[in-house]
Every structure is written in C-alpha cells, then in structure tokens.
Amino acid sequence: MNYDRKYPIYSLCGLNCGLCPNYHSTGSFICPGCGGKDFYSVHPKCSIITCAITKDIEFCHECNEFPCSKYAHLDNEIVYDSFISYQNVKNDIVKVRHIGIEAYCDEQNDKIKILEYLLNNYNAGRQKSFFCVAVNLLELSDIKSTLEKIESLINDDMDIKTKSQIAVNEFKFVANQRNIDIKLIKNKPKERH
Numbered sequence: 001m002n003y004d005r006k007y008p009i010y011s012l013c014g015l016n017c018g019l020c021p022n023y024h025s026t027g028s029f030i031c032p033g034c035g036g037k038d039f040y041s042v043h044p045k046c047s048i049i050t051c052a053i054t055k056d057i058e059f060c061h062e063c064n065e066f067p068c069s070k071y072a073h074l075d076n077e078i079v080y081d082s083f084i085s086y087q088n089v090k091n092d093i094v095k096v097r098h099i100g101i102e103a104y105c106d107e108q109n110d111k112i113k114i115l116e117y118l119l120n121n122y123n124a125g126r127q128k129s130f131f132c133v134a135v136n137l138l139e140l141s142d143i144k145s146t147l148e149k150i151e152s153l154i155n156d157d158m159d160i161k162t163k164s165q166i167a168v169n170e171f172k173f174v175a176n177q178r179n180i181d182i183k184l185i186k187n188k189p190k191e192r193h
C-alpha cells in the first residue's frame with residue numbers, strides 16, 4: 001500500500017511524529033512520520049490509517065465519528081506512552097483546530113529544529129528520549145527561553161556530560177514550574193499471580 005501525507009510530522013491520530021525518538025534515529029529503524037516516505041516499510045499495518053483512507057480524511061479529528069473507540073484510551077486518567085508521549089494528544093488536537101494545521105506544523109517544525117540542536121549539542125548519549133519528551137510537552141516559548149538560559153550557562157571548556165546535565169536540569173526546572181513530568185508513562189506492570 002502506498003500512503004503519502006502532506007503533514008507526516010503530525011500524525012492523523014494526533015501524535016507529533018517529528019518529536020519522536022524514532023524520527024530522529026540513525027540505522028535501520030528510522031520512522032519517516034505518519035505517511036512519510038517509506039512509511040509502510042516501518043509500519044506495515046495501521047488500523048487508523050486504513051480507516052482514514054476509507055473515509056478520505058487527512059486527520060482523525062476531521063471525522064464525524066471522532067472521537068471513536070480508537071481514542072477511548074485518551075479518556076483514562078493515565079494514558080500510557082510508547083516511544084512518544086500521548087499526554088498532549090487531546091490538547092494538540094484542540095490547538096490544531098484553533099490555529100489551523102499550517103500554523104501548528106510551523107510550530108512543530110520550530111520544535112523539531114530545536115530538538116535536533118539539543119540532540120547534536122547536549123546529548124551525552126542517553127538523553128534523546130528525555131529531550132524528545134521535553135520538547136513535545138513544553139510550549140515553544142518555554143523551550144526557547146530554556147535554551148537561551150542553557151546557552152548562557154555553557155562555556156567551551158565544559159565536556160559534553162556537563163553540558164548535557166545543565167540542559168537536562170534546566171528543562172526539568174521549567175517543567176516543574178509548569179507541573180509537567182518529563183518522562184514517558186510506560187505501560188503499567190502486569191499483575192503477578
């Protein structure tokens with residue numbers, strides 16, 4: 001099946017694909033985003049895409065049946081994450097409806113550029129997921145001001161581990177002020193019998 005979308009950085013189900021660690025991977029498991037180039041070689045099956053194709057829609061929130069049973073998990077008190085955070089999906093869909101897809105994707109492109117900068121300059125090898133979640137969950141203005149603060153604290157004599165720790169600490173500080181926990185909410189553990 002060939003499925004191409006105009007906005008692969010923003011999935012039709014509401015995830016910010018361009019802020020996912022798999023979008024910024026190297027090697028064999030690079031995800032091109034929802035409906036991006038060679039999408040089906042990475043994700044051979046997606047029931048949400050199959051549904052969208054039959055209804056000829058670009059985003060699920062355009063459907064008259066939205067939110068359908070595929071979104072029931074978003075109504076839970078805790079939404080469990082995979083590689084990318086689902087925590088803002090509902091708010092992001094509302095934002096897209098309010099500002100429009102072009103403006104939303106412009107904002108996501110700005111976030112992607114900042115994320116790439118963080119990964120290239122402040123990742124000591126284990127911070128990729130942290131930076132992806134931070135950039136996904138924080139507002140663009142907070143991300144920009146945090147990056148400015150980080151840059152003011154960094155000097156050329158510092159090693160990458162020190163720079164990375166400063167960056168992580170600054171993002172945690174801002175997230176704490178906004179009552180945001182910068183971590184993926186993993187599946188709850190299975191009960192032992």
